[in-house]
Amino acid sequence: xxxxxxxxxxxxxxxxxxxxxxxxxxxxxxxxxxxxxxxxxxxxxxxxxxxxxxxxxxxxxxxxxxxxxxxxxxxxxxxxxxxxxxxxxxxxxxxxxxxxxxxxxxxxxxxxxxxxxxxxxxxxxxxxxxxxxxxxxxxxxxxxxxxxxxxxxxxxxxxxxxxxxxxxxxxxxxxxxxxxxxxxxxxxxxxxxxxxxxxxxxxxxxxxxxxxxxxxxxxxxxxxxxxxxxxxxxxxxxxxxxx
Amino acid sequence: xxxxxxxxxxxxxxxxxxxxxxxxxxxxxxxxxxxxxxxxxxxxxxxxxxxxxxxxxxxxxxxxxxxxxxxxxxxxxxxxxxxxxxxxxxxxxxxxxxxxxxxxxxxxxxxxxxxxxxxxxxxxxxxxxxxxxxxxxxxxxxxxxxxxxxxxxxxxxxxxxxxxxxxxxxxxxxxxxxxxxxxxxxxxxxxxxxxxxxxxxxxxxxxxxxxxxxxxxxxxxxxxxxxxxxxxxxxxxxxxxxx
DNA sequence: CCGCGTCCTTAACTTTTGTTGGAACCGGGC
DNA sequence: GCCCGGTTCCAACAAAAGTTAAGGACGCGG
Numbered sequence: 335x336x337x338x339x340x341x342x343x344x345x346x347x348x349x350x351x352x353x354x355x356x357x358x359x360x361x362x363x364x365x366x367x368x369x370x371x372x373x374x375x376x377x378x379x380x381x382x383x384x385x386x387x388x389x390x391x392x393x394x395x396x397x398x399x400x401x402x403x404x405x406x407x408x409x410x411x412x413x414x415x416x417x418x419x420x421x422x423x424x425x426x427x428x429x430x431x432x433x434x435x436x437x438x439x440x441x442x443x444x445x446x447x448x449x450x451x452x453x454x455x456x457x458x459x460x461x462x463x464x465x466x467x468x469x470x471x472x473x474x475x476x477x478x479x480x481x482x483x484x485x486x487x488x489x490x491x492x493x494x495x496x497x498x499x500x501x502x503x504x505x506x507x508x509x510x511x512x513x514x515x516x517x518x519x520x521x522x523x524x525x526x527x528x529x530x531x532x533x534x535x536x537x538x539x540x541x542x543x544x545x546x547x548x549x550x551x552x553x554x555x556x557x558x559x560x561x562x563x564x565x566x567x568x569x570x571x572x573x574x575x576x577x
Numbered sequence: 578x579x580x581x582x583x584x585x586x587x588x589x590x591x592x593x594x595x596x597x598x599x600x601x602x603x604x605x606x607x608x609x610x611x612x613x614x615x616x617x618x619x620x621x622x623x624x625x626x627x628x629x630x631x632x633x634x635x636x637x638x639x640x641x642x643x644x645x646x647x648x649x650x651x652x653x654x655x656x657x658x659x660x661x662x663x664x665x666x667x668x669x670x671x672x673x674x675x676x677x678x679x680x681x682x683x684x685x686x687x688x689x690x691x692x693x694x695x696x697x698x699x700x701x702x703x704x705x706x707x708x709x710x711x712x713x714x715x716x717x718x719x720x721x722x723x724x725x726x727x728x729x730x731x732x733x734x735x736x737x738x739x740x741x742x743x744x745x746x747x748x749x750x751x752x753x754x755x756x757x758x759x760x761x762x763x764x765x766x767x768x769x770x771x772x773x774x775x776x777x778x779x780x781x782x783x784x785x786x787x788x789x790x791x792x793x794x795x796x797x798x799x800x801x802x803x804x805x806x807x808x809x810x811x812x813x814x815x816x817x818x819x820x
Numbered sequence: 821c822c823g824c825g826t827c828c829t830t831a832a833c834t835t836t837t838g839t840t841g842g843a844a845c846c847g848g849g850c
Numbered sequence: 851g852c853c854c855g856g857t858t859c860c861a862a863c864a865a866a867a868g869t870t871a872a873g874g875a876c877g878c879g880g
């Protein structure tokens with residue numbers, strides 16, 4: 335993966351969410367990024383660690399999670415190429431959660447120092463990144479609602495649609511199907527249910543002819559019922575600079 | 578409530594979380610703030626609205642929440658004096674959730690324009706506020722874990738301890754007891770359970786001699802068991818500039 | 821091509837949580 | 851003092867989700 339291609343998805347995302355000026359695109363293209371490959375299911379940064387870099391996903395899927403005393407794990411968010419899942423580490427120095435890969439992934443690392451310098455030079459870029467972390471927080475809010483109020487089938491549908499709408503921005507939705515490379519165990523951790531129950535719910539949605547999920551790929555069979563079940567309101571994704 | 582007193586709690590909080598310089602305290606003391614009183618249980622800003630000001634809590638308790646299609650409500654966070662619960666509206670122009678009072682409250686409003694000017698003048702203050710919104714997001718992450726993974730009694734204990742630790746910063750914890758002015762209905766919305774179940778859980782904690790909750794006040798009866806039940810790790814509150 | 825591990829799948833049973841409906845309590849207004 | 855509305859509290863029953871246990875599918879490496 336070329337160094338340019340890595341930046342492309344980021345710029346594409348920033349264009350959609352914040353609207354980005356030509357000069358600032360140049361700045362981002364000039365950013366020194368060191369690239370590393372990670373296998374699937376590997377920790378990138380761990381809870382309790384002090385980060386010195388931010389991590390830009392060039393390729394592959396990642397997730398953030400927290401593990402509680404009894405060993406249970408909760409997935410907090412899913413991340414796709416073009417995103418910087420640990421931008422918050424710029425000001426929250428000690429990680430309060432894990433960031434790990436779901437699939438084999440190519441990650442670009444940008445040092446905190448570099449980013450801080452860029453912020454001083456171009457406050458508008460800082461504000462763009464700030465907005466990015468605020469959208470991140472907006473997604474957490476919706477995730478709370480999902481886990482707190484919706485019955486399990488709706489939770490699953492909601493997570494699926496959120497992922498789809500974000501994949502759409504980077505051109506990764508193929509008709510009625512898109513990637514969702516999580517094991518049922520991981521899905522259960524995202525929904526806050528047990529793996530057995532996640533399996534029941536997946537089967538139920540399949541039996542009702544709403545969605546099919548196999549080998550890391552979702553295929554929507556009945557879009558209207560899927561939408562209704564998920565109770566999805568895209569506003570919280572703030573995918574427009576004026577919102 | 579004097580205009581100075583309103584700023585005091587904010588400065589106290591910023592001192593603990595970010596460490597704030599004397600010049601910047603002066604800047605904040607000079608901020609034009611317009612004060613308004615709100616009755617209990619009143620919306621301050623609603624989901625879907627476009628905010629033009631940020632709201633600083635001078636006195637009283639507030640909560641943020643979202644309501645889903647079937648009418649159920651999820652409380653996302655509780656807020657106490659000195660906090661700016663809608664700082665995110667500076668860059669996320671359309672609200673994706675409600676902000677409302679729990680008790681009668683005194684709120685100070687600072688216009689977005691004023692804040693933006695301050696940021697341009699003093700980038701360090703902008704970074705401090707950025708960090709504030711990141712801590713907000715860190716609390717959402719923990720809230721997801723709470724609602725997603727912990728059994729209801731632990732959820733209640735966790736919310737109580739989070740509130741206590743934040744009240745402590747502004748000097749509002751009185752020995753083994755502190756304010757928590759929520760009805761059982763509101764508690765149930767915070768925990769993602771029904772009101773009936775919230776009542777069961779409150780009773781259970783009382784019967785086991787762990788905490789007593791009455792008329793908006795929590796009294797801890799058995800601190801060690803309370804802590805153990807809550808599975809509380811304060812790190813996520815990032816209450817130190819170096820964290 | 822066999823064996824092993826991971827994931828998926830399912831069933832039976834238990835526990836937690838939701839639902840319904842109603843009684844007791846409490847504070848404020850008349 | 852008494853009524854009224856909102857809480858708090860509770861019990862009985864229903865539904866959702868957790869637990870345990872075990873078989874089957876599938877891919878990978880020897």
